[in-house]
Amino acid sequence: MTFAQTLVRGNEEAFQPRTLTPMQKLTLRFVVVGLVYYGFAAIEGMIMRIYAIEPVPLIGTRQYFGILTAHPLVGIFGSTYMLVIGAFLFLVPYLMKKPLWSFRLATWTFWCITIGTFVFWLDGFLTHYAPLYTLYWPLPADFTQFRPLGGAIFITGIAIVMLGSALFVVNVFTTIVYTPRGAERQPGRRLLADALGFTGLANLFRERAERREHIVPLPVAAVARGSVDMALNTTIILFTGILILIYMVAELFGVSLRSTAIDALLYKNWFWWGLDLIADGLVLIFVAGTWYLLASLITGKRIFMENWARAALLVELVVSWTVWSHHLLSDQAQPELLKILSGEMVTAFELITQGLAFFITLATLWSARPLQMTNPLKFLLGGLLGFALAVPAGIMQADIGLNRILHNTQWVVGPHVHVAILVGLTMTLYSAIYLLLPLLTNGAKLYSQRLATFHFWAHLLGGIGMGAFMGMAGLQGMLRRTIYLDGEFLPYMILAGLSGVLLLAALAAFLYNIVMTVGLRGAVGIFRRSDLDRDVLVPAR
């Protein structure tokens, strides 16, 4: 095939979108939109890398902070949520061997997150509403700096995303427990108990012969556990959004409400409690579940120490609900007891729960050696390494003494946040994409293994490099969420910028490879209606 033919029809014309079921198409739409928003976040990130080297005159400070606000939100909601939710809406019914409870609800989730993300991104671009994702009170309602209309539209966009994630949670839990029409009645309570990890925990205290068989696969249990956190953080963010909206709407009608009516520290505790359910609960749990899924699919073996893995998921539920105070170690009015118990001790438990997931995944892989170093396997190992680097970095900053000199520095956002998200989370998601590509496309053939190999190394080195150089600058005192005008940390920022270029090159190689795999006609075909049965996940072979 010529280059033009491959570009239009895909590699060896192996991808035929008309053979896709509605669920396959919907999942692929989630993936496409998730990757587009990843591109948004990557370009925004690169703009900020350049700005850290030399502030660009073309971009004013208000615009810069608008980008700084949009970047993590687009990355988390527009990209990660889309990829994770899309994959789970397919995998939960696939692993439970029954149709998704509501295809319509899943479509609503897709549109809510797609539109909601675009609304707040565009609003931030046009109005420069920039309270950052932390929204520290009373900044989001500071109308000397931000226009209330711009803020109201921004918050509405976030609320639409939250609505989409709430619909996802309902769909996941109902899919786990419901009985499909015409099927034998399924034990809803037992399914729920197993999904939440109670059965696994109880099995640890039972004799081997008396242990209950699991009726919910481990990755589904992880999805269910993460969905509990997602439900809670959705509630918190929605409630906070409504609170901020009340101030904005009142301002639009000419009434200025007193910002002191809300206690800034109480608000900070409340907000971080909810937000940390994404960072420390949802991400770690969903990632652990994805590791287990990938390890079992790659090896074809059962997960090592499965009951412990399930019990750890349940324990993480307690951890993620009580861990938020590590974000307030530099708040002197925060009670010391909360700082020590929640901020330090419970946070240290994340080292244990994530360490368990790390070990269990490696042990499962080891049990199947020798393995071929496929794309899913190498990206999975990259993801594991990312969290092995990022979690201890986070544990270090969650210390009363060290936080005094690390809080809000580039250390936090470099070796911890960006290594966790770019290397840990994104490489895990890439692993899932490479693994599920044939299943979701009914046998599309990857265009170039060389490009996939370049994608792996450029992403791994770029991600670790960027985190490392940001971290070095942070240890030298460089703050995040600010602008340096005199090239104070120039060598580190140049190296971090070059690492960012490597990350962009990795993304470009990956996107090119995927486009050449499915072809432009195939990519458009994903968005065309499927005439096949909605209850069928994959067509019969």
Add this chain to the structure above:
Amino acid sequence: MVDSSTVLWGQTLVYTLYALVIISVVGWFAYRLTRPGPAGVASKLFFGFVAFLVITGVSLHIVTYNTIPWSPLDVHRGETQADKVFEIVVADHEFRLPAERLEIDCGDRVLFDVSSQDLTYGFGLFRPDDSMVFQMQVVPQHRNDLLWEFGENGVYSIRSTEYSGPQGYAMIVQDAVRVSGCPGGCEPCRRCRPRPDRG
């Protein structure tokens, strides 16, 4: 008191070593995974690893509390007598200091009592080379106090360490704090020489 830069060097060393070790371990694992060989993992190894994680997680904070000198000082600042108290107000993206330059004698335990009249800010002290001495959050409607013992001569700048809107990045007061009188210290020395005004 041990300077915060010493602690940061210690952290840099520890984390760099850890990063090199874990990268090597995963690299070795990836290589061995593709080779034939014994595939079993003993449960003893698993439980040993769990024990290692528990010990590491808990002991980290015990070790830092006993080695980082400002940790106990911070936790017990309510019961500790300060040699000097500076009351600082932040409003409209501006630090309002009690004097043009805050003078501190070597060895003084100084309480920085910072209050915000509008937004959430940060309060950090920085050396002339832009490295951080310490920082804290400044939350409105609450007391934000930090006790610090100075054991080295120097001139420091104050900077907001929390985002407070697009105007916040300019919240810097150059050479706002001076520590003097430490034995062996030079004044002014290379380390504490004031930087030229950036206007």
